[in-house]
Amino acid sequence: MKIKFLGATTSVTGSCHLITTQGHKFLLDCGMFQGSDEMDRLNYEEFDFNPEEIEFVLLSHAHIDHSGRLPLLVKRGFKGRIYCTDATADLLNIMLRDSAFIQEREVEWKNRKNQRAGRPLVEPLYTMADTEAALSLVTPVLYDQLIELNGNIKVVFNDAGHILGSAIIEVFITEEDGVSKLVYSGDLGSRNRPILRDPKIIKKADYVIMESTYGNRIHERNSDSIEKLVDIVLKTIRRGGNVIIPSFAVGRTQELIYQFNRFYEEHSEIQRELRDVMVYIDSPMATSATEVFRRNAQVFDEETKEYILRGDHPLDFRNLRFTRTVEESVALNTDPQPKIIISSSGMCEAGRIKHHLKHNLWNPRSSIVFVGYQAVGTLGRSIVDGAEAVTIFGEKIHVEAEIYNLEGFSGHADRDGLLEWISGFRNKPAKVFLVHGEEEAKEAFAKTVKEALGYDCTVVSGNIEYTLAKDTVISVEEAMVERISPEALRQIKSRISSVHDDLERILYHTQLAVGSGLSPQQIIEIANIVLELEKQTLKLGSAVTLEA
Numbered sequence: 001m002k003i004k005f006l007g008a009t010t011s012v013t014g015s016c017h018l019i020t021t022q023g024h025k026f027l028l029d030c031g032m033f034q035g036s037d038e039m040d041r042l043n044y045e046e047f048d049f050n051p052e053e054i055e056f057v058l059l060s061h062a063h064i065d066h067s068g069r070l071p072l073l074v075k076r077g078f079k080g081r082i083y084c085t086d087a088t089a090d091l092l093n094i095m096l097r098d099s100a101f102i103q104e105r106e107v108e109w110k111n112r113k114n115q116r117a118g119r120p121l122v123e124p125l126y127t128m129a130d131t132e133a134a135l136s137l138v139t140p141v142l143y144d145q146l147i148e149l150n151g152n153i154k155v156v157f158n159d160a161g162h163i164l165g166s167a168i169i170e171v172f173i174t175e176e177d178g179v180s181k182l183v184y185s186g187d188l189g190s191r192n193r194p195i196l197r198d199p200k201i202i203k204k205a206d207y208v209i210m211e212s213t214y215g216n217r218i219h220e221r222n223s224d225s226i227e228k229l230v231d232i233v234l235k236t237i238r239r240g241g242n243v244i245i246p247s248f249a250v251g252r253t254q255e256l257i258y259q260f261n262r263f264y265e266e267h268s269e270i271q272r273e274l275r276d277v278m279v280y281i282d283s284p285m286a287t288s289a290t291e292v293f294r295r296n297a298q299v300f301d302e303e304t305k306e307y308i309l310r311g312d313h314p315l316d317f318r319n320l321r322f323t324r325t326v327e328e329s330v331a332l333n334t335d336p337q338p339k340i341i342i343s344s345s346g347m348c349e350a351g352r353i354k355h356h357l358k359h360n361l362w363n364p365r366s367s368i369v370f371v372g373y374q375a376v377g378t379l380g381r382s383i384v385d386g387a388e389a390v391t392i393f394g395e396k397i398h399v400e401a402e403i404y405n406l407e408g409f410s411g412h413a414d415r416d417g418l419l420e421w422i423s424g425f426r427n428k429p430a431k432v433f434l435v436h437g438e439e440e441a442k443e444a445f446a447k448t449v450k451e452a453l454g455y456d457c458t459v460v461s462g463n464i465e466y467t468l469a470k471d472t473v474i475s476v477e478e479a480m481v482e483r484i485s486p487e488a489l490r491q492i493k494s495r496i497s498s499v500h501d502d503l504e505r506i507l508y509h510t511q512l513a514v515g516s517g518l519s520p521q522q523i524i525e526i527a528n529i530v531l532e533l534e535k536q537t538l539k540l541g542s543a544v545t546l547e548a
C-alpha cells in the first residue's frame with residue numbers, strides 16, 4: 001500500500017491523501033486550500049493523480065478545507081462515490097453550494113475588471129453544475145456501521161467530535177500480504193464538548209494519519225472561556241458597544257447559540273440586564289447550518305438529547321434572531337442599540353463579518369471576540385496578532401476595539417486531547433503520520449508522543465509518497481477483532497434497545513406536545529428525528545444479523 005500526502009502537509013488546509021493499494025485507488029478527503037492568495041492558487045493546479053482512476057472518496061467531514069475541491073474532482077473526471085456520514089451529507093448540501101456560489105460570484109467580479117482592462121476572461125474553479133454533479137455522488141452512511149466497499153476494502157465511520165457528522169475513518173485493506181488497517185483521524189474534537197459526542201477511541205491500527213493543529217498548545221477550559229465571554233458581553237454592553245464574534249458558520253456558531261441559551265437559562269440575575277440585548281446570527285450559511293443541526297439530533301450527545309426530550313430546544317432562545325437578507329444585515333450597522341453579532345467567515349476573509357469589522361474595529365466601545373483558529377495570512381490572524389490598523393474593502397481601519405481570543409471554544413482537541421486519543425491504541429501502530437498542523441505544532445507533537453509512548457511519528461512536510469510494507473501478516477478476522485468481539489455485539493444490542501426506548505419517549509412527548517399546541521414546523525422536526533432513529537434501528541438490526 002502507498003500513501004501520498006497531497007494537502008494539509010505544510011499548513012492546515014487542503015486536506016487530500018491518496019491511497020494506492022493492489023488494484024484500488026481512493027482519496028481521503030479532497031479539501032480546498034485557504035488562507036491567502038498563494039494558497040488559493042494551489043486550488044487551480046492539476047491533481048497529482050488522474051481523477052478518472054479514483055474509485056471513491058472517503059470524506060471525514062463537511063468543512064471546506066476537507067471537502068471544497070470535490071466539485072473540481074468531478075469536473076476533472078471523477079465518477080465514483082463519495083462516502084460520508086448522514087449529517088455530513090446534509091451539511092455538504094449547503095456548504096458546497098455556498099462554495100460554488102462564491103467561486104462564480106468572484107469570477108464574475110474579476111471578469112468585469114478584466115473586460116474593462118482588455119484582459120482575457122477567467123473561469124471559476126468550479127460551477128454550481130459541477131457541485132450538483134458532486135452532490136449526486138454523495139453516499140451517506142451511518143456511524144459505526146461496517147461497510148464493504150469492494151472485495152478488498154471495508155470501512156467504518158466513527159464519531160470524531162469535531163463538527164456535526166465528523167468522522168474518524170477506519171479502513172480495512174486486504175492485499176496479497178494480508179490485511180492492514182489504516183485509521184484516518186480527520187479533525188479531532190475535544191472531549192465533553194456541548195452537543196457533540198466525544199471522539200471515539202480506536203484500539204487497533206497498523207497505520208495512522210493524524211491531525212495535529214494544536215499539537216503544541218493547551219486550550220483553556222471550555223467553561224472558563226464561556227465565563228470570559230459573558231464578562232466581555234456585559235462589559236461591552238454596559239459601555240454601549242457591540243460584541244462582534246467572527247465564527248465558522250458550521251459548528252462554532254451552533255455551539256455559541258447553545259452556550260448563550262444555557263447561560264440565559266442559568267443566570268436569571270443577568271437575564272434582566274440582557275433581556276433587550278439581541279443576539280444576531282448574521283450569516284445565511286450559519287442559518288441554514290443551524291437548521292441542519294436541528295434536523296440531525298440523532299447524532300447529538302446524551303445530554304443534548306435529554307434536553308430536547310424535556311421539550312426545550314438547545315438551539316433557540318428568546319433574544320436570538322437570524323438575519324437572511326442583505327438589508328437586514330446592513331441595518332445592524334445603523335442600529336445604535338448594543339448587540340451581539342455572530343457572523344462568518346470565521347477567519348474574516350469573506351462574508352458579512354468584514355462589514356461588521358469595518359463598522360466596529362475603530363470603535364473603542366466595541367469588542368471583537370475570536371473563538372476559532374486563525375490561519376496565517378488571514379485578516380483574523382492579523383487582528384489577533386495585534387495589528388494597529390487593517391485594510392478592509394480598500395479602506396484603512398484603525399483597530400481601537402478590544403480584541404479577545406478565546407481558545408476554549410476550539411473545535412480541535414489540544415495537545416493533551418490528541419495525546420489521549422493516540423494513547424488509545426493497544427498495540428503500537430507501525431507508522432503514525434502527522435498532518436494538518438503548522439510545522440512547529442507537528443514537530444512538538446511528535447516529540448510529545450515519542451516521550452509519552454515511545455512512538456516515532458513521521459512529520460509530513462510537503463507532498464510526499466510513502467510505501468508501506470508490513471512485517472507481520474494478519475488475517476481479516478484478526479483485523480476485525482474489535483468489530484466482531486462479544487463486547488462489540490453487546491454494545492450494538494444495547495444501542496438497539498436504547499434507540500427503542502428513545503422512540504417510545506419521543507412518541508410519548510410528541511403526544512403531550514401536540515396536545516399543548518405544537519407548530520407544524522416542530523411536528524415536522526420531531527417526525528424527522530423519529531424517522532432517523534427508525535432508520536438507525538433498522539440498519540443496526542441488519543448489522544447484527546450479519547455479524548452474529
Ligand SMILES: [Zn+2]
Pocket residue numbers: 061063066162187
Ligand atoms: Zn474541520
